[in-house]
Amino acid sequence: MPKIWTVSELVSQIGQVLQDSIDLQNCWISGELSNFKNHLASGHWYFTIKDKSSSLKGVMFRSRSERVRFIPADGLKVLIRGNIRMYEREGTIQFYAEEMEPSGLGQLYLAFEQLKKKLAEEGLFDPLAKKEIPRFPRRIGIVTSPTGAAIRDIVNIMERRHPGMSWILAPSAVQGEAAPRELAQAITRLNRHGAVDVIIIGRGGGSLEELWAFNTEVVARAIAASVIPVISAVGHETDVTISDYVADLRAPTPSAAAELAVPILQDLQFYVAQLSVRLQGGMRMHIERKRQILEGIANKGPLKDPFWRIDQSRQRIDTLQMRLQECMTRFLADKNGILNLLTAKLDLLSPLAILGRGYSLTYDAEGTLLRSASQVELQEQIRIRLGEGTLSCQVLEKEIES
Numbered sequence: 001m002p003k004i005w006t007v008s009e010l011v012s013q014i015g016q017v018l019q020d021s022i023d024l025q026n027c028w029i030s031g032e033l034s035n036f037k038n039h040l041a042s043g044h045w046y047f048t049i050k051d052k053s054s055s056l057k058g059v060m061f062r063s064r065s066e067r068v069r070f071i072p073a074d075g076l077k078v079l080i081r082g083n084i085r086m087y088e089r090e091g092t093i094q095f096y097a098e099e100m101e102p103s104g105l106g107q108l109y110l111a112f113e114q115l116k117k118k119l120a121e122e123g124l125f126d127p128l129a130k131k132e133i134p135r136f137p138r139r140i141g142i143v144t145s146p147t148g149a150a151i152r153d154i155v156n157i158m159e160r161r162h163p164g165m166s167w168i169l170a171p172s173a174v175q176g177e178a179a180p181r182e183l184a185q186a187i188t189r190l191n192r193h194g195a196v197d198v199i200i201i202g203r204g205g206g207s208l209e210e211l212w213a214f215n216t217e218v219v220a221r222a223i224a225a226s227v228i229p230v231i232s233a234v235g236h237e238t239d240v241t242i243s244d245y246v247a248d249l250r251a252p253t254p255s256a257a258a259e260l261a262v263p264i265l266q267d268l269q270f271y272v273a274q275l276s277v278r279l280q281g282g283m284r285m286h287i288e289r290k291r292q293i294l295e296g297i298a299n300k301g302p303l304k305d306p307f308w309r310i311d312q313s314r315q316r317i318d319t320l321q322m323r324l325q326e327c328m329t330r331f332l333a334d335k336n337g338i339l340n341l342l343t344a345k346l347d348l349l350s351p352l353a354i355l356g357r358g359y360s361l362t363y364d365a366e367g368t369l370l371r372s373a374s375q376v377e378l379q380e381q382i383r384i385r386l387g388e389g390t391l392s393c394q395v396l397e398k399e400i401e402s
Contacts, residue, residue, distance in 0.1 A: 060100065140262065
């Protein structure tokens with residue numbers, strides 16, 4: 001009777017056969033990627049690699065995917081090195097990838113183009129975002145290897161063009177796995193503590209692999225985030241990196257970067273001398289114009305005759321005084337006229353005026369004004385007020401009119 005396998009036994013046996021096959025271990029396959037998924041939480045990549053007739057599921061764990069320098073995508077033709085094994089839980093054959101590179105296109109070149117496109121779409125290469133390189137920097141910041149040729153070239157050019165120019169080195173590796181992080185940190189340190197006016201970042205020439213640190217996203221974003229203008233000087237004139245696109249200015253070589261950043265001291269001295277001559281000439285012209293204006297003012301008006309304004313003021317006082325007297329005379333005449341009119345009106349109403357016309361006032365002995373003969377008795381003493389003087393009389397006779 002033939003052996004009856006359990007599912008687990010059979011799957012395990014197939015897996016062992018696959019694992020024992022030398023040709024299926026550490027092999028290369030070519031095909032087109034599809035169903036690519038980047039599991040962000042774990043960092044693992046899951047995909048299918050296919051050709052016109054067949055397809056095979058594949059996986060690349062994080063420890064391997066971190067070494068791939070381009071970003072896989074559906075439709076991309078690739079070469080993958082790895083092992084064929086059984087995924088026993090689902091009973092499927094999978095390709096466990098150890099290495100991946102583009103088919104027919106260099107991995108580094110593809111990674112370069114992908115990052116270049118991504119950063120360009122984000123606007124990191126926008127010319128309008130470029131900062132102006134200062135004409136007269138006080139201190140230069142340099143990001144490069146302290147033992148490389150680039151630092152020597154930069155310092156030699158600076159000392160030749162501007163002896164005594166202040167500079168500060170932020171040392172960093174310029175190639176290798178640690179280089180991108182160190183370059184980015186050096187740029188950040190100069191921005192925080194360097195007190196520099198411009199930063200030169202770069203290195204001498206080398207292969208694409210040796211220059212690769214300057215093609216990484218972390219360095220590109222550090223340059224873009226710098227508030228201090230950055231000059232990129234990587235490799236030789238023909239070498240172009242992502243750093244060159246992001247930087248505020250690209251220099252073909254480190255020496256050229258020093259020439260672009262550092263002005264010639266003699267040129268500065270000559271320029272300052274020219275400015276001094278122009279300033280002195282401008283000041284003389286300005287003083288001469290002011291002197292002419294002052295002389296013009298001094299030769300006319302009150303400055304020419306200091307007592308002129310006093311005489312003018314005196315004349316004005318005399319004029320005001322005469323106008324005041326005229327106004328007071330008219331005012332008093334008007335008031336006198338009004339007073340005479342009121343006096344005449346009062347005279348018409350005055351008892352004395354009435355008495356002056358022949359009338360009189362009669363009072364009894366107690367001084368009461370008499371209005372009727374019935375108010376007195378015969379032989380009673382009365383007093384009569386005339387227009388001029390008074391009379392004391394005795395009533396001898398009275399007649400009362402009815």
